[in-house]
Amino acid sequence: MNKQIVHVPEPTLRRLPLYYHYLKTVLATGREAISCTHIGNDLNLDPPQIRKDLAYTGIRGMPKVGYQIETLLNSLEDFFGWNRIDEAFLVGVGNIGKALLKYEGFKRYGFKIVAAFDKDPTIVGQSFCDVKVLPIEKLPNLCSRMKIKIGVIATSENAAQEVADQMIEGGIRGIWNFAPAAIKVPEGVIIQNENLAAGLAVLSKKLQLLMQSGKFRQEVVK
């Protein structure tokens, strides 16, 4: 009678942290239960969609009352395995790398960068937010010794594939890639590509359509 492995749609996975973060803030106001209607109102989403998303975490709501916020938060933590902290390595301590190191919010999601690597000797040895930057050569060895399973790539495009190979060699199974490169990984390794330009592209296209549509007049006649 063990829990069946169901496939969860990726859009749902992407929305769940949103609910989680929102529910944390609602809980802080002292409220104990909340309905999908209410969540949808605050988050600009349709209630049925929220209900469906939440159903994947295995939680049940109650008519007329909604969901127990605390139970719901626990369900989400269980669902993602955020109860135990996943330690991760970061490679590439440039702008994005530093921002990730400085970003406090990850701990909430059971994610913590425990070491950073770079090839630039002027950066190696420095510390950012208590994380020391080590020479890249030490990566594979440390990976396997510390049994790290998540790696973050924030290098330039050309370095990305090589870094990924070294990570995999060291036993890393999930790669969060911020480099604008298509990294190839063997089966059994998960790669999640993050691409800032994607969001910008969507915004700028929509904006362009809006401007063209004529609904918007830039000229303000004084």
Add this chain to the structure above:
Amino acid sequence: MNKQIVHVPEPTLRRLPLYYHYLKTVLATGREAISCTHIGNDLNLDPPQIRKDLAYTGIRGMPKVGYQIETLLNSLEDFFGWNRIDEAFLVGVGNIGKALLKYEGFKRYGFKIVAAFDKDPTIVGQSFCDVKVLPIEKLPNLCSRMKIKIGVIATSENAAQEVADQMIEGGIRGIWNFAPAAIKVPEGVIIQNENLAAGLAVLSKKLQLLMQSGKFRQEVVK
């Protein structure tokens, strides 16, 4: 006979910058034309999908040869309006804000942050990458005077809505939101939410499933 406004699927919009970036690097190698098969091979995507995506930009390929890379790049630039630089304002000069200021890559996408704002007096007056940080009070006025249409929000959750309101008041029509908040905007304003936790959630869930599936044995017997 003007160009019809067709709806472009969002996943396509998100993939197009990927092709753009890739094609730039291929062009640099001296190659002149490329086929979808080739692109798909390098980018780990299915050729028919690439063909479909590229078709939205209005370009035509040629059997046996593929697409002219330079023409394709121009089509993409036209499509997104990357020929002229869009100036944007940034509010919130924390970790993410600074990373965005430092990020050089945006220029390629016709996007440039020309001024930054913060409410913290210790940050106001400082400069990051030639962008001066101004007091938040100056935002609405400067917006309309400079006719800025894109705003980037990198503030805390609680400040986000107020900042958005000020931006809209100043005439901003597109908001790129990095704050973990559900900002409400009137019709005629585009909001694009960026959420780092989303990508992390997808990665950690997939990784969790991988580990559970038993295909992966962590123990290495020496």
Add this chain to the structure above:
DNA sequence: TTTTTATCGATAAAAAAATATCGATAAAAA
């Protein structure tokens, strides 16, 4: 206690996106 109402859960329908198929065509090879 009975009625009303909010809200859930499940199911169904619709829309969107990804994937596969296939004829057409241009270049290269025979």
Add this chain to the structure above:
DNA sequence: TTTTTATCGATATTTTTTTATCGATAAAAA
């Protein structure tokens, strides 16, 4: 010149995701 091959563009199919519908149920009100 004819044949072959790579690759396109268009169409069709399948899958995925979103949106809508509706009966059931628990709490609150009458």
